[in-house]
Amino acid sequence: MNELLHQILSGLATGGIYASLALALVMIYQATHLVNFAQGEMAMFATYIAWALIQVGVPYWVAFAITVVGAFVLGVAVERIIVRPVENAPILAVVIVFIALLVIFNSIAGWIFTYTIKPFPSPFPAEPLFGNRFMSSHEIGSMAITLVVLLLLFVFFRFTPLGLAMRAAAQNPVSSRLVGIRVGWMLALGWGLAAAIGAIAGIMVAPTVFLEPNMMGGILLYAFAGALLGGIDSPGGAVLGGFIVGVLENVVGAYVGSELKLTLALVVIIGVLVVKPSGLFGKVHVVRV
Amino acid sequence: MVALNRRQLVGLALVLVLACALPFFVANYRVFQMTLVLAYAIALLGLNMLTGYNGQISLGHGAFYAIGAYTAAILMDKAGWPYWATVPVAGAICFAAGFLFGLPALRLEGLYLALATFALGVAMPQILKHKAIEHWTGGVQGITIVKPDAPEWTGLSQDRWLYFFCLAWVLVLFVLGWNLLRGRIGRAMVAVRDQPIAAQAMGVNTAMVKSLTFGVSALYTGVAGALAAIAVQFVAPDSFNFLLSITLLTGVVIGGLASISGAFFGAVFIQFVPNVADEISKAAPWAIYGIVLIAFMYAMPTGVAGFVRLARARLARRRAGQAVR
Numbered sequence: 001m002n003e004l005l006h007q008i009l010s011g012l013a014t015g016g017i018y019a020s021l022a023l024a025l026v027m028i029y030q031a032t033h034l035v036n037f038a039q040g041e042m043a044m045f046a047t048y049i050a051w052a053l054i055q056v057g058v059p060y061w062v063a064f065a066i067t068v069v070g071a072f073v074l075g076v077a078v079e080r081i082i083v084r085p086v087e088n089a090p091i092l093a094v095v096i097v098f099i100a101l102l103v104i105f106n107s108i109a110g111w112i113f114t115y116t117i118k119p120f121p122s123p124f125p126a127e128p129l130f131g132n133r134f135m136s137s138h139e140i141g142s143m144a145i146t147l148v149v150l151l152l153l154f155v156f157f158r159f160t161p162l163g164l165a166m167r168a169a170a171q172n173p174v175s176s177r178l179v180g181i182r183v184g185w186m187l188a189l190g191w192g193l194a195a196a197i198g199a200i201a202g203i204m205v206a207p208t209v210f211l212e213p214n215m216m217g218g219i220l221l222y223a224f225a226g227a228l229l230g231g232i233d234s235p236g237g238a239v240l241g242g243f244i245v246g247v248l249e250n251v252v253g254a255y256v257g258s259e260l261k262l263t264l265a266l267v268v269i270i271g272v273l274v275v276k277p278s279g280l281f282g283k284v285h286v287v288r289v
Numbered sequence: 290m291v292a293l294n295r296r297q298l299v300g301l302a303l304v305l306v307l308a309c310a311l312p313f314f315v316a317n318y319r320v321f322q323m324t325l326v327l328a329y330a331i332a333l334l335g336l337n338m339l340t341g342y343n344g345q346i347s348l349g350h351g352a353f354y355a356i357g358a359y360t361a362a363i364l365m366d367k368a369g370w371p372y373w374a375t376v377p378v379a380g381a382i383c384f385a386a387g388f389l390f391g392l393p394a395l396r397l398e399g400l401y402l403a404l405a406t407f408a409l410g411v412a413m414p415q416i417l418k419h420k421a422i423e424h425w426t427g428g429v430q431g432i433t434i435v436k437p438d439a440p441e442w443t444g445l446s447q448d449r450w451l452y453f454f455c456l457a458w459v460l461v462l463f464v465l466g467w468n469l470l471r472g473r474i475g476r477a478m479v480a481v482r483d484q485p486i487a488a489q490a491m492g493v494n495t496a497m498v499k500s501l502t503f504g505v506s507a508l509y510t511g512v513a514g515a516l517a518a519i520a521v522q523f524v525a526p527d528s529f530n531f532l533l534s535i536t537l538l539t540g541v542v543i544g545g546l547a548s549i550s551g552a553f554f555g556a557v558f559i560q561f562v563p564n565v566a567d568e569i570s571k572a573a574p575w576a577i578y579g580i581v582l583i584a585f586m587y588a589m590p591t592g593v594a595g596f597v598r599l600a601r602a603r604l605a606r607r608r609a610g611q612a613v614r
Contacts, residue, residue, distance in 0.1 A: 035400050037348075037407065085587060091399040093586050095346055096542055099535060100586070104579035110572035217531065221411050224404055259419055262412040269408045273401055274393040 007254045008247050013139035014208070015246020016146035020201035021223035022230070022238040023150070024194035029232050031170040031190040032087070034094055038101035039198055040220030042078070044213060045105045046071040046199035047206050048113050051120060060123045064203060068196045075195025079188040109213040120206035142204040149200055150239060153193075166190060218262055222249060225268040231282020241279065308456060317448040321520060322560060324448070327455040328517040329556035333540045334466050334549065335509025340538075341547035342470060343502040344482030345394065346403040349410030351533030353383050353507040355417060355524075357514025362432040362524040363425050372437040372519050376458065379515035380508045387507020391500035410534040417526035431525025434518070455516050462509060467549055469505070478502055479547070510537075532575070539578045542585050545592025554593040 021039060028036045036042075046067050053063035078101065086097050124141035157163035168176040169186035177183050202216065209215050222245050230241025245268060253261050278284045293301070312320045336350045360379040364370040370378075390409070394402050417426055426432065439450030469475055477498050480488035489495050518524050540559040544551025563574035589596055 033400075035404060037403075082583065089586070091403075092340065092344070092346055092546070093590065095348070095400070095403045096538065096582055096586050099348065099538065100579040100582035102579075103535060103575045103582070107572035107575035107579065111570055111576065115571065217411060221408055224408065228404070257420070259415055262415045266408040266412040270393055270405050273397050273405055277396065277401065 003254070004251070007250045009135050010139055011247035011250030012243060013135065013143050013246070014205075014250065015226075015243035016143045017201050017205045017219065017242075018222045018226045018246050019239040019242025020146050020149060020197050020204075021219060022227035022242040023153070023235055024197040024201070025223060025227045026232060026235050026238040027190050027194045027197075029227075030235070031166075031187050032083075034083075034098075035224070035232070036194070037095065037098040037220075038078075038105060039194065040216030040223070041102045041105035041109075042071070042074065042195050043198035043202035044216040045109050046074070046195070047120070047202035047211060047215075048109050050199075050203050051118060051206075051211055052113075054121060060121065064123075067203065068199050071199035072192040072196040074192075076188045076192040078195070079191035083191070084184075106213050113213070115213060118211040120203075120211045122207040138207055145200065145204060149197060153197070153235075162189075218265075221262060221265045221269075222246070225265045225272075228269055228272045228279055231279030233283055234279065234281040237279055237281030240281075305460075309453075312449045312452050317446055320446075320448040320452050322564075324452045324455050324520045325517060326553075326556045326560045327452070327459050328513045328520065329537075329540060329559055330513075330552040331459060331462055331516070332510045332513035332537055333544060333552040333555045334463065335506045335513065336537050337541050337544070337546065337548070337552060338466070338470065338478070338509065339502055339506035340541060341545075342475065342482065343478045343499065343506075345499065345503065346399065347406040347506075347534075348403050348538065349406035349408070349413070349531075349534050350506075350510050350537050351529050351531065352409045352413040353387060353510040354514035354517070354533060354537070355413055355526075355529035356386055356507075357383050357511030358518035358524045358529070359417065359426060359432075359514075360511070361515035361518045362434050365434045365519075366432050367425060372434075373454070375519075376512055376515045380512040383511025383514075384504045384508040386511075388500055388504035390507070391503025394503060395496050395499055406534075407531075410531045414526040414530050417529065426526070429526060431523060431528075434522050434524075436522050437519065451520050455520070458512060458516060462512065463549065463552075466509070470549065474498070474501075535578065539582055541592075542582055543592055545594030545596075546590070548592060548594035548598075550597075551592050551594030 021043065024039055024043075025035060028034060028039070049070055050063050050067040053066060054060060058066070082097065082101065083094075086094050122138040122141070124137040127137070157167060165176070165181045166186045166189060168179075169181050169183045170190070173183045176186075201219075205219060206215065209219070223242065226242035226245040227238040228241070229244060230237030230239065232238070245265070248268070249261055249264060252264050272279060312323065315323075332350070332354055335353075336347060339345050339347055339350075357379040360382050361372070361375040364375040364378060365372055394405060397405055418429055420428075436447050437451070439445040439447060443450060445453070470478070477488065477493045480491070480493055481495050481498050485495055536559050540555030541551070542555075543558045544553070544555030562577060566573040566577050585592060591599070
């Protein structure tokens, strides 16, 4: 029983990472109806920046802040420079551009920082907090940070004029433009925010999976699974989906065998898409013929 | 079947003669690389049927390539089959696998299919390593197979013989593919891609066309995987990772979406460019893939084959203009 509880709790901790990344995916999906395949690699790249900063002696939280801001700028730049020209192109062209971005970020990271696996520091103490036996303090800490990020995002979208403008631009671009919202920039902001969230997820997961250019491959897949499970157009659903996938992954890994973890994501993705494509909380789309 | 004009027939015959003569002028290692080009060309035609002609995005075709390769390797290594008999079996198994994967995929459009196949591509190496099938697949170590000898009467080296073996498969599959794509089914595939509702109204069985295309596409890719496994003499889970699927997609984009001849341009690119780029850095081939993908999407969405077509049309027009003058 203790063993199961332990698995569930540490599943919640990794689930928080998946939830953040799933949220990043959903943000871009809501605004543009596109799924950013390069989301994971952008997060990985940001994590390398944080690592490099820490290496030259920048204090952890300063490096953290610089990285998040840097990732935000990077996200805006990617939207403005690379994604914008294919905005109205067929879906195939867009997917190919995203895959290209994935490969480019991956190879640049490999080129600059080499493919050797690097340890990444955790800001939290090594000994468990409050003397509990179930979760390491990094797990608790990263979960807390995930929750804070989610809360901040909620507040931002719910209570600030800019958040309202971004929601409006995503829901009804034409009317938003008529009332004076700069829709193009709202999309770019969305990309920036998504990249920043991704960067936080990357920094939080790096101490557990270690830093290397391919570290986000599997995590992105779980984030996809989480986002689809919760409903790809529902931010709250995606977060919940991320947590569910995290717990499932850990429990299956512990009791069925860890070599089937990625296959689990495959099964969840195909299962959700076939049985309930809108996910648990997503809107059901009706297409008019 | 749509007939080729005389000029095209002569051109094809020349290319074929060249393809037959070339291996006698280069070293065995180059012949081996050319064999892989042929295998890639088959895989690219398969992926292009699905993505280019039928508009279904697959980011996981490396998985079918892997299934084909493993089928050939297991049959040769564990069941003692001759190499030539394994290729059709690999094709048949991949057809079934593709058809079955295509069934749930029917409900998925565009982006969602891309997601599902992405998951397939990422998960494949892990599935191949699984303990339950380890006594067949050899687990992480993979399977080493013996390179087949050429029949005595030919007097060819092993590499040259394999090259001609692959060339024969290329001929058969490209003629079949050409007929398929230029015929009724090919037009149905394009119709389903561009106007699914109109196609349905015209009596095209959209669901059947889509899953059959998935099956045939996987069949081509599986045959390619089997041929490549026989040529390389080795299969291992990690050589069929997600990057293989991206490589195939890159090849299709470079050759040209919805083009048959493009498969060869794409295959030459994905075989030789990484070899050259590897000398700069381990990351260089992938950087080049990424940049080339974006550049092609912006500047040359029809790929090399489309560019050649365009150039030829321009040239013909200019010539016609001069004749009038």
